[in-house]
Amino acid sequence: MSRLRRYLDRVEPNFQKGGPYHKYFAVFEMIDTFLYTPSDTTRGSPHVRDGIDLKRLMTYVVISTFPVILMMLWNTGHQANLAMTHLGMTELEGWRGILLHKLGIGFDPNSIFANMFHGLLYFLPIYLTTLLAGGAFEVLFAAVRNHEVNEGFLVTSMLYTLIMPPSTPLWQVALGIIFGVVLGKEVFGGTGKNFLNPALTGRAFLYFAYPAQMSGDAVWTAIDGYTGATPLAIAASGGIEAVTQAGYTWTQTFLGSMQGSLGETSTLACLLGMAFLLYTRVASYRIIFGVFTGMVVTSLLFNVIGSGTNPMFAMPWYWHLSLGGFAFGMIFMATDPVSAAMTDKGRWIYGILIGFMTVIIRVANPAFPEGIMLAILFSNIFAPLIDYFVVRANVKRRLQRS
Secondary structure (H helix, E strand, C coil), X not given: CCHHHHHHHHHCHHHCCCCCCHHHHHHHHHHHXXXXXXXXXXXXXXXXXXXXXXXXXXXXXXXXXXXXXXXXXXHHHHHHHHHXXXXXXXXXXXXXXXXXXXXXXXXXXXXXXXXXXXXXXXXXXHHHHHHHHHHHHHHHHHHHHCCCCCCHHHHHHHHHHHXXXXXXXXXXXXXXXXXXXXXXXXXXXXXXCCCCCHHHHHHHHHHHHCHHHHCCCCCCCCCCCCCCCCHHHHHHHHHHXXXXXXXXXXXXXXHCCCCCCCCCCCHXXXXXXXXXXXXXXXXXXXXXXXXXXXHHHHHHHHHHHCCCXXXXXXXXXXXXXXXCCHHHHHHHHCCCCCCCCCCHHHHHHHHXXXXXXXXXXXXXXXCCCCCHXXXXXXHHHHHHHHHHHHHHHHHHHHHHHC
């Protein structure tokens, strides 16, 4: 019980159970308990193995995204300023240009501060729109069901924002997160009962509803008039040789200095977040290394088979790792504890399936330049079935021993 609950129970009967405002109390209690741990904690048998609560779990996930966020701010602004330099632009239309001009920050792609501030002006509108639109429906469902609003949406909102292109219209951002929250989570009962990742569900909805803008075969740089192809789209048509000829190096793609979705470009930043998640034991190492193993084995298999017509067969595994959103999906999306497999062996199978399906989509179906998002959603559907067969196999072995 939070301090706010004890206070309102004493002085405000309208917020007590049965009172007219009780169903809205969950909103205020979420704010009160986000930074402070309630003094009354559960000590029963379901919690004897670990004292971590849902709030701390979700907070750790948000903290793990900090390296990605910092790199995203710099890279988004750097790519925008670089595009302006290539186009010969000295001013930017709209409120961003006015604000940058009034503050005297400018559009220098060599200035770290100018790049990060410019990137912040693309990140904040998308994130705030996600919080307002998705949070409104979270609160609505919590009020109708008389449930508490937990911190799970903070993770969903952050991950959803980081997989959005910086040039996405805000109305599409709102539409996607509403779809993900309502049809990806709340219709199944809310946090802990959904079998699909809500952030990926919203992103997939936009992917299929607006394929011309969200498919990923054109660069996502938030400057009108700047066009080009993503490294994955270039590789699908001309192989790795075409990628290197276009000016991309593997080191560049690993560090993340290239166009793409807000937080998916830097493999290094994602690996730093992975180190924190594994250290705190929030993410399952079985899933992460399962995804990696599935990707490496499948890509090596395609390398051995070869193809005279499809250059994606020859793409090495380390390029699969650094291109697109593979690293981000492997570390932050596939490890969602709700929509992933629950058993130890099931997590290995689940992760390997994601890595396998990602390479299959990228190589065998080059019409989709990115495959990790669809692979994770596909594996989400089969995660309960994987756990079922793992449990049944374990029961069968025990019966045979006895």
